[in-house]
Amino acid sequence: MNTGPPAADQTANSLRVLIIDDSADDAELVLRELRRGGYAPDFRRVDTAEALASAFDGETWQVILCDFTMPKFGGIEAHSTVRRLGVDVPFIFVSETMGEDIAVAAMRAGAHD
Numbered sequence: 213m214n215t216g217p218p219a220a221d222q223t224a225n226s227l228r229v230l231i232i233d234d235s236a237d238d239a240e241l242v243l244r245e246l247r248r249g250g251y252a253p254d255f256r257r258v259d260t261a262e263a264l265a266s267a268f269d270g271e272t273w274q275v276i277l278c279d280f281t282m283p284k285f286g287g288i289e290a291h292s293t294v295r296r297l298g299v300d301v302p303f304i305f306v307s308e309t310m311g312e313d314i315a316v317a318a319m320r321a322g323a324h325d
Contacts, residue, residue, distance in 0.1 A: 232278040280307035
């Protein structure tokens with residue numbers, strides 16, 4: 213007879229994450245933090261407008277994590293692309309270089325955090 217706690221549901225903390233970032237290393241840092249937080253991320257990383265648009269072809273995401281500053285494809289452009297596609301998914305900027313004034317403007321434009 214098993215008297216310990218019930219086995220954890222392995223899918224309870226699964227998380228479908230779309231990462232918009234030009235750096236695989238930075239994306240891995242974000243994934244590591246998600247794992248440390250108890251999530252099992254199923255992810256895709258994109259870094260162009262075309263790749264972002266195609267990421268929604270037959271795919272469903274629970275959250276979008278986006279670097280704000282990328283040399284070829286910026287965070288505001290990425291956010292605009294997602295809104296134009298009509299996707300209703302939490303959109304969160306992850307960046308060291310984003311000032312408070314820009315963060316407020318991004319949230320007014322519809323970013324979740």
